Amino acid sequence: MDSKDTSVASLRGNMGPLELIFTVVAYNGPVVVFLGFIPVSVLLGNGVGTPAAFLVCGLIVTMLAVGILTMSARLKKPGGFYALITAGLGRVVGLGSGFAALTCYFVALLxxxxxxxxxxxxxxxxxxxxxxxxxxxxxxxxxVVTTVLGHFNISFSSRVLTVFLACELLLMIAYDISVLVKGGAHGIGFDSLTPHQIFSGSISIAFLFGMGLFGGFEATVIFRDEVKNPERTIPVATYGVVALLAVTYAVTAWCFVNSYGAAVVMDVVSKNLVSASTDSIKQYTGQFAYDAATIMLFTSSFALVLAAHNITARYLFNLGADGILPRSLGKPHERHVSPHRSSFALGVVSLLVLLVFVVGNVSEDALYARLAGLYSYAFVILLAVVALAVGVYLLRDRVHGKAVGPAVASLIAFAIMCVTLVLGTVHFDLLSGATGTLKDVLIFLMWGVILVGVGWAVYLKRNRPGVYSSIGRQ
Structure with missing residues (x-):
């Protein structure tokens, strides 16, 4: 039975589990991760043990997903983190987190x-x-292309993302098979799974980077109104996303290590970090695959842009529907039932911010690094808060009864996320490349956004109680 909430402004769509999985996984940009992230994780994290770190992070995210899905099934509301945190921790914290989520995904988009x-x-x-x-x-x-696509129903964008993601996964599968068939540099080894390698290097950095790989997994919930049979589609898609990401990245990282050999891969990434992955692709899968990877770095980036735009537009839509932002942003298109106004507004704001960066002559490499690091940090904040919110909600739910198992899993995830957040604050320079004053400004910016949301919620409670009561799609 489809139990979508139709009593408030809502979107509509007909995505199935596979379309939803591909839409969310595209947000992670698998080829982007392979070409740019895995070598960095090997260098700065736990080296040869990186594949194991990815798997462990996948298990932790699965623990959190159990709680999120349990709560989402009981709440049956759109809004993603914004709605979940509001229901668990109240409207003041909820609006602060809604602002944080909006900023988080907007930064990822930029x-x-x-x-x-x-x-x-x-x-x-x-x-x-x-x-x-x-x-x-x-x-x-x-x-321009992304804003136009965002005008239409999500089903249209999901088809585009499905094609791009399928090509990315085929490339990575072809690479993995080539490395395994050719036996790597010195035979296929399992050093990555030995305790010595797992606990080598910097475990904290490996864990910090590994958690960032699963960004957007909860977006399955924010698309609740746009899937068919959400009670079935959302759980299947959420676990499917986490499993696909964990296995794909762990296996590809393992093959990458074997492509050079466990004994020398650290020397390779130390001396040639930028092209370590592309050189490995050329060696094992040939010039055609190398050229394809170069092209797919763009298509993967475009898929990431489209997915990030869709998620951010829906946060704008939900905040507009609640009256926090102009209500016109929360009105769906009459024909396409899409967040067309939010999509257009997001396109305009994105253009203005990018123009500021261009006029300011900000280096594109530095821009990407700083913003990607800020996104990762913001995402960890959101994970910590939502984990606490889910745990609290499930332990005090009087309507459906307590769900102790999922609640405990969420609270364990909360404790882990708090440790990760501390590590992210201490090592923010490694996340973003920002040091000194710039590092402090970026960290302050993220927490400042949350405080603005909290302050605005307090203002609404005192002066506009009608709007305050609707916070979190309540």
């Missing part, structure tokens, strides 16, 4: 525009031998 501009320029120059153009030209083109 960083993806920068990466996409870099990637497309690289593909044009290296593969098609065309002229080099400024990154912002391609970023602007992506922005």
């Amino acid at each position: 960083s993806a525009y920068a990466l996409g501009g870099i990637a497309l320029n690289s593909a044009i120059v290296e593969v098609f031998h065309g002229p080099a153009e400024p990154w912002w030209l391609w970023a602007g083109l992506m922005l």
